[in-house]
Amino acid sequence: xxxxLKDSSLxxxxxxxxxxxxxxxxxxxxxxxxxxxxxxxxxxxxxxxAYKISIADVYSIILSNLLHLSEAQNMDSLKDIIVWDLxxxxxxxxxxxxxxxxxxxxxxxxCFRNPLVEPYILGxxxxxxxxxxxGIVFHQFFFSIQxxxxxxxxxxxxxxxxxxxxxxxxxxxxxxxxGVILGSLFSAAVSILKYISNDSAxxxxxxxxxxxxxxxxxxxxALVTPVVMLSFLAMWSLGWKLNVLSMGDDEARGLGVNPEKxxxxxxxxxxxxxxxxxxTVGIIAWVGLMMPHATRMILGPDHRFVxxxxxxxxxxxxxxxxxxxxxxxxxxxxxxxxxxxxxxxxLIYLLRTRGKSVFE
Amino acid sequence: xxxxILVLLALASILCLGSMPAMxxxxxxxxxxxxxVTVSEPIERVVTAGETKVPCIMAALGxxxxxxxxxxxxxxxxxIITTTPGxxxxxxxxxxNLGRTxxxxxxxxxxxxxxxxxxxxxxxxxxxxxxxxxxxxxKLELFNKSFPLAVLKNGACANPPxxxxxxxxxxxxxxxxxxxxxxKEIVDFLKEEVELVKQRTDGIxxxxxxxxxxxxxxxxxxxxxxxxMLITPDYDCATLYPGITKIKNAYPGQTRVSMxxxxxxxxxxxxxxxxxxxxxxxxxxxxxxxxxxxxxxxKAIKNKRVYSTGxxxxxxxxxxxEFPIEMLIEAKAAYPDRFKDINxxxxxxxxxxxxxxxTDEQAKDLKKCMLLDWMDEEGF
Numbered sequence: 001x002x003x004x005l006k007d008s009s010l011x012x013x014x015x016x017x018x019x020x021x022x023x024x025x026x027x028x029x030x031x032x033x034x035x036x037x038x039x040x041x042x043x044x045x046x047x048x049x050a051y052k053i054s055i056a057d058v059y060s061i062i063l064s065n066l067l068h069l070s071e072a073q074n075m076d077s078l079k080d081i082i083v084w085d086l087x088x089x090x091x092x093x094x095x096x097x098x099x100x101x102x103x104x105x106x107x108x109x110x111c112f113r114n115p116l117v118e119p120y121i122l123g124x125x126x127x128x129x130x131x132x133x134x135g136i137v138f139h140q141f142f143f144s145i146q147x148x149x150x151x152x153x154x155x156x157x158x159x160x161x162x163x164x165x166x167x168x169x170x171x172x173x174x175x176x177x178x179g180v181i182l183g184s185l186f187s188a189a190v191s192i193l194k195y196i197s198n199d200s201a202x203x204x205x206x207x208x209x210x211x212x213x214x215x216x217x218x219x220x221x222a223l224v225t226p227v228v229m230l231s232f233l234a235m236w237s238l239g240w241k242l243n244v245l246s247m248g249d250d251e252a253r254g255l256g257v258n259p260e261k262x263x264x265x266x267x268x269x270x271x272x273x274x275x276x277x278x279x280t281v282g283i284i285a286w287v288g289l290m291m292p293h294a295t296r297m298i299l300g301p302d303h304r305f306v307x308x309x310x311x312x313x314x315x316x317x318x319x320x321x322x323x324x325x326x327x328x329x330x331x332x333x334x335x336x337x338x339x340x341x342x343x344x345x346x347l348i349y350l351l352r353t354r355g356k357s358v359f360e
Numbered sequence: 361x362x363x364x365i366l367v368l369l370a371l372a373s374i375l376c377l378g379s380m381p382a383m384x385x386x387x388x389x390x391x392x393x394x395x396x397v398t399v400s401e402p403i404e405r406v407v408t409a410g411e412t413k414v415p416c417i418m419a420a421l422g423x424x425x426x427x428x429x430x431x432x433x434x435x436x437x438x439x440i441i442t443t444t445p446g447x448x449x450x451x452x453x454x455x456x457n458l459g460r461t462x463x464x465x466x467x468x469x470x471x472x473x474x475x476x477x478x479x480x481x482x483x484x485x486x487x488x489x490x491x492x493x494x495x496x497x498x499k500l501e502l503f504n505k506s507f508p509l510a511v512l513k514n515g516a517c518a519n520p521p522x523x524x525x526x527x528x529x530x531x532x533x534x535x536x537x538x539x540x541x542x543x544k545e546i547v548d549f550l551k552e553e554v555e556l557v558k559q560r561t562d563g564i565x566x567x568x569x570x571x572x573x574x575x576x577x578x579x580x581x582x583x584x585x586x587x588x589m590l591i592t593p594d595y596d597c598a599t600l601y602p603g604i605t606k607i608k609n610a611y612p613g614q615t616r617v618s619m620x621x622x623x624x625x626x627x628x629x630x631x632x633x634x635x636x637x638x639x640x641x642x643x644x645x646x647x648x649x650x651x652x653x654x655x656x657x658x659k660a661i662k663n664k665r666v667y668s669t670g671x672x673x674x675x676x677x678x679x680x681x682e683f684p685i686e687m688l689i690e691a692k693a694a695y696p697d698r699f700k701d702i703n704x705x706x707x708x709x710x711x712x713x714x715x716x717x718x719t720d721e722q723a724k725d726l727k728k729c730m731l732l733d734w735m736d737e738e739g740f
Contacts, residue, residue, distance in 0.1 A: 050467045050468035212462070330468050332463045
């Protein structure tokens with residue numbers, strides 16, 4: 001620890017603990033490796049699909065479209081549509097959503113100093129599900145299902161925060177409990193909507209709840225990616241403050257960091273990116289819980305590294321899962337099934353091989 | 361030599377001219393979504409999406425073997441031996457199953473290089489919330505330059521639900537596959553069957569109508585956790601056409617509900633019509649099994665007025681064009697005196713033979729697959 005603090009400022013090295021296996025340089029190398037993994041998985045994912053298109057053709061189509069070359073018009077339009085309109089937006093959306101859920105998960109876990117916390121802890125998923133169900137059942141009153149899901153997802157967190165706020169303070173336990181209560185309430189409301197909905201609306205609600213990238217489009221990418229990336233950058237820039245917050249409110253105050261202010265900012269950013277992701281693709285479990293764990297086990301608890309590493313690992317992981325979902329069988333498999341099936345054994349493996357508690 | 365070349369050129373021109381119409385013919389139709397669809401002939405490879413009647417209509421038109429991929433025409437639910445399309449077009453069991461509704465693999469469909477994709481929207485359950493349908497249509501429309509998409513809508517998509525939509529579907533498909541005469545024959549036959557029900561139920565007064573409960577047994581009573589039957593309201597699956605069957609639904613609600621034994625006893629309908637159940641329960645089970653002792657005091661059970669539409673519901677793709685038979689079963693169950701001269705089991709055999717060209721033996725086998733052989737056993 002002493003060695004770790006020697007060459008850097010106190011705040012920047014708060015995360016250094018005995019047992020950290022990697023130096024700053026080593027951690028940077030891991031970040032670069034994770035970025036390379038993300039590039040590699042996306043390069044591979046865009047090549048895989050039910051329709052056989054050669055690798056050369058796939059990249060030629062992408063380049064032609066990117067550079068607005070006239071070649072794009074001369075390409076086989078079927079291949080062009082498959083690569084440019086079906087696969088690429090789906091790949092980008094899977095990366096973005098994986099990015100959002102994993103980065104938000106890392107932030108929530110840091111803010112609440114609890115490794116069991118996930119992005120949905122404050123009721124975002126239940127709120128968004130309620131919003132989507134309202135948009136489906138009472139579609140005549142709602143502009144769009146996505147907007148309704150986003151608004152109610154955000155509302156759930158605002159309500160949880162409002163309920164938990166007492167005497168200008170927001171105790172972590174109270175906030176989590178408020179989230180659990182609101183989540184439960186919204187879940188009950190979704191059940192009521194399912195109960196009163198007709199057959200086709202019921203099917204739509206069930207479909208929405210399962211989550212997936214079936215209908216990913218360029219407009220989804222254009223809507224979700226900027227919000228997620230800007231929120232991610234803002235969160236990442238506050239990584240060292242999150243390190244301080246994760247030591248406890250009193251310690252944070254002692255170090256001159258206002259815990260209320262920064263918790264509000266970080267939870268707000270995490271909520272924003274989770275809400276927009278969930279409202280677009282539905283509820284996808286495990287990514288937000290598991291990826292921060294996995295990265296923390298590799299890199300230690302320093303959020304300056306955990307946040308980007310989680311995000312990139314989350315993007316790669318969700319992309320691999322979605323590629324499997326669309327290619328393993330002749331029909332689509334709900335991606336949540338694969339995220340759980342692959343994720344749980346991996347986390348068990350990490351726990352068995354590197355099972356130290358990083359929060360102790 | 362020059363003469364020989366000229367003769368060859370002339371022959372080639374004649375051959376070319378002769379084959380050009382077949383190769384280049386295009387036809388344009390307006391589908392049931394109001395979209396203009398241009399199809400190049402000949403159509404040889406068809407993908408069907410959605411989960412209703414298209415494969416059966418194609419089988420009836422004699423073009424079922426054109427299906428190279430399908431979304432939901434083959435069994436998915438455990439316990440189902442086969443579906444009507446699977447029985448009529450055995451090869452369909454081996455073609456690519458692209459998944460139902462949201463599971464439909466759009467790229468997988470494109471990989472089959474079809475000449476035409478037919479998407480049949482299903483709006484059953486009084487639903488006009490068809491967001492998934494719209495999203496799937498948008499994705500399939502991307503391929504318009506490569507292969508056209510025709511959108512059809514089943515009977516449930518009309519408001520109120522009407523078999524006229526099904527007749528229109530048949531006409532459109534007949535036109536697409538150049539089988540207009542056969543399509544007309546099929547429509548006329550179905551209209552005749554529906555007319556038979558209409559004539560017999562005509563003039564029934566409200567006070568004459570018995571209370572009929574439609575539902576499927578969800579589980580044995582010991583495993584149902586109190587939820588014994590899933591009850592369907594009007595305009596949902598088997599109850600799409602109350603205006604024709606003149607049936608008064610014992611359940612007045614608007615959405616499907618699960619009911620306990622006590623709730624069922626409280627409704628106490630005059631007639632029960634059991635819909636699809638994958639455990640192959642038969643109507644007599646509900647009368648005799650001790651598992652159902654709690655509801656055996658119901659009027660319908662005591663009076664032995666429990667019937668079944670077999671596997672015609674709840675999954676519409678597992679049945680075919682048998683909606684008139686469904687109406688007949690329901691109407692005869694409700695008004696036995698008005699239909700006492702009609703043997704529905706025999707009518708179903710006639711229906712199968714007329715529409716699909718099945719033999720007696722095949723018709724019997726299909727009845728068994730669809731769990732409708734009880735009608736022959738009971739002389740219904």
